[in-house]
Amino acid sequence: MVARAARALAAAGVEAARAEAEQLAAYVLDVPRGRLALADGFTPAQRDRLDTLVERRVAREPLQHLTGTAGFRHLELAVGPGVFVPRPETELLAGWGIAQAGRSAAPLVVDLCSGSGAIALAVAQELPSARVVAVERSPAALDWLRRNAAGRAAAGDRPIEVVAADVTDPALLADLVGRVDVLLCNPPYVPRSVVVAPEVAGHDPDEAVFGGADGLDVIRPVVGRAATLLRPGGVLGVEHDDTHATAVPALLAADGRYERVEEHRDLVGRPRWATASRRADGQHADAAPAWQTGSS
Numbered sequence: 001m002v003a004r005a006a007r008a009l010a011a012a013g014v015e016a017a018r019a020e021a022e023q024l025a026a027y028v029l030d031v032p033r034g035r036l037a038l039a040d041g042f043t044p045a046q047r048d049r050l051d052t053l054v055e056r057r058v059a060r061e062p063l064q065h066l067t068g069t070a071g072f073r074h075l076e077l078a079v080g081p082g083v084f085v086p087r088p089e090t091e092l093l094a095g096w097g098i099a100q101a102g103r104s105a106a107p108l109v110v111d112l113c114s115g116s117g118a119i120a121l122a123v124a125q126e127l128p129s130a131r132v133v134a135v136e137r138s139p140a141a142l143d144w145l146r147r148n149a150a151g152r153a154a155a156g157d158r159p160i161e162v163v164a165a166d167v168t169d170p171a172l173l174a175d176l177v178g179r180v181d182v183l184l185c186n187p188p189y190v191p192r193s194v195v196v197a198p199e200v201a202g203h204d205p206d207e208a209v210f211g212g213a214d215g216l217d218v219i220r221p222v223v224g225r226a227a228t229l230l231r232p233g234g235v236l237g238v239e240h241d242d243t244h245a246t247a248v249p250a251l252l253a254a255d256g257r258y259e260r261v262e263e264h265r266d267l268v269g270r271p272r273w274a275t276a277s278r279r280a281d282g283q284h285a286d287a288a289p290a291w292q293t294g295s296s
């Protein structure tokens with residue numbers, strides 16, 4: 001059954017066909033993937049169920065929509081239609097933010113464009129001392145975010161604060177001005193003209209993926225608002241398109257309120273996220289930013 005499913009997925013262009021076939025089979029049999037070889041085999045009903053799921057995956061429905069969950073760091077998040085499926089590369093940004101926030105005794109961490117809550121809930125799980133605020137605009141995504149947040153709070157994590165707002169609003173989080181220790185953001189950033197994979201085009205919401213003609217429509221205002229929200233010495237981490245390796249660090253440097261601008265790569269070596277530190281007021285952007293001097 002697994003081999004047949006893997007062949008069907010491979011023929012449909014699914015890259016990790018064998019791994020996904022095993023995940024679907026394990027899901028249907030309700031066993032961990034590592035125990036698949038020890039399972040008793042499929043009942044006729046389970047066989048039909050696996051065939052149906054494979055057909056849907058062949059039609060390029062995301063695996064995570066079929067199983068209803070996405071792994072992110074140490075979390076299993078509920079996902080489905082209306083919310084962006086969290087990606088492995090974003091785990092790096094979240095991990096960086098957790099390490100940065102861990103330097104403060106009781107950090108205030110903000111996650112802009114929170115989607116399923118992946119970044120915010122990872123911070124809350126791994127850093128119980130943190131106050132975490134998650135901002136999202138889409139009503140559908142907010143439903144998933146609130147569901148995941150309630151699930152983690154019930155599991156014993158410190159509850160996060162969910163704010164329904166547009167992150168491009170110039171008055172965003174006015175009560176937190178100058179107080180945020182760590183601000184993280186995985187915004188929509190794909191330039192509008194880019195052709196994306198069928199799983200993305202058909203299932204991730206457009207407003208979660210595309211960031212206008214150059215992909216920077218959300219990042220531009222976020223860079224400005226983050227500088228206002230961060231305390232002096234507070235840090236920003238923002239994910240971006242692999243074509244933005246120069247553009248996003250340049251936006252950060254041009255703002256004038258950041259220092260230590262750095263560019264980072266994802267798991268396969270593509271430029272994927274940038275970080276910067278909020279200057280103390282009165283400091284000036286006279287030194288060359290790190291990204292221009294080649295350090296990273």
Ligand SMILES: C[S@@+](CC[C@H](N)C(=O)[O-])C[C@H]1O[C@@H](n2cnc3c(N)ncnc32)[C@H](O)[C@@H]1O
Nearest residue numbers: 084086113114115137138166167186187188208
């Ligand atoms: C790329 S997804 C990231 C979701 C999540 N942070 C993650 O890493 O999986 C971007 C999210 O930003 C939300 N979004 C897009 N534009 C927004 C805006 N102007 N204000 C607030 N949220 C926005 C989308 O609804 C989507 O959930």
